[in-house]
Amino acid sequence: MFLRSVISKLASSAEQAMVKVVQTPRFLHTNALVGGSKGLLRPAGLLRPLGTVKSVHDTKAKGDDELVSFLTEEIATEKKNQRAGPLPSNLDGFEIQLDQSELTFTKKFNQEKVVINFNVNHTVDADYADEQQLDKGGQQAEKDAEMRSRPNFEIEITKGNKILSFSCSYLQDAGAAAADPQQDEYPEDAFVIDEISIYEGEWNEQTYAVAGDILDGYLYDLFMNMLEERGITNEFAEKMSDFATDYEHKLYTNLLGQLQGFLTSK
Incomplete structure (x- = not known):
């Protein structure tokens, strides 16, 4: 108990x-x-x-604010340097079509269709032709190099069902050589033919192509004359580079604006 x-x-x-x-x-x-x-x-x-x-999404990153601030200033600067007015739709008889970074120049020559294609992505470089100039004392005075677009481009000459194709590229120092009085009396070409091929229908990997630098020198000159007769001269090539430079700059400025809009959107 x-x-x-x-x-x-x-x-x-x-x-x-x-x-x-x-x-x-x-x-x-x-x-x-x-x-x-x-x-x-x-x-x-x-x-x-x-x-x-507070949600983590309510906190805005400091880096984003700094980037938006920089973009605001950069866009204003780029617009000041931008070509005034719209770009032309025709260049020396070539009709121009724009598709984002892709550009197409087209014209008729007798019974032929001449088409130039290129893309402006990754084509901008410093223009060393204008990097130096003579000062008042006759000495070389350095100045900032201008940024220019010099894209590789394809030329297709179509006659019937045959296409004669030229792959071409700009010479980076062509302008400097032409401006140098000590150079030969014949100015250097603004562009070179890198490759030539001829085919029917669509080009494919089996299509034979010959490099321009192994062609007979006289044959190469005849091809350059052929292109010149169809309006693709050194002068036209420089104008096309000017157009590509202005157009690429517009795309770049537009990209900056899209980045700013992306960062400020909610």
Whole structure:
């Protein structure tokens, strides 16, 4: 009896202690998602009012603000240097078609169709032809080199079902050589023929092509004369480079504007 009485008292004391624990909880239970886990127990003093919780998406990156600020200044500067007015739709008899970075120049010559294709992506480089000029004392004075677009271009002359194709590229120092009075009396070409091929239908990997630099010199000159008769002269090539430069600059300025819009959009 004594042992049972002792056990009964101990059980009663334990029950009272449990009641005290239940009556004075240290943690609150919530069915809301707290810290990413449902039903997580957290000290009552650490719970925040919902109105003070900020999402990480509400915080704007400092780097984005700096980039937007720079783009604002850069766009203003580029627009000042941009060619005034719209670009021409015709250049020396060639109709011009624009498709983003792709450009196509087309004209008719007798029974032939002459097409020039090129892409202005990755074509801008410094114009070393104008990098130096004579100062008042006759000495070479350096100045900032102008950025110009000199794209590789394809010329296709179509007659019937045959296509004569020329792959061409600009000479980077052609302008400098032409401006140098110590050069030969014949100015250097503005561009060179890199490759020649002839085929029917669509060009493919099996089409034979010959490199321009292994052609007989006289034959090469005859090909250049052939292109010149169809309006593709050194002067035209420089005008085409001017057009490509202006058009690429417009695309670049537009890209900056799109970047700014992307960063400021919500």
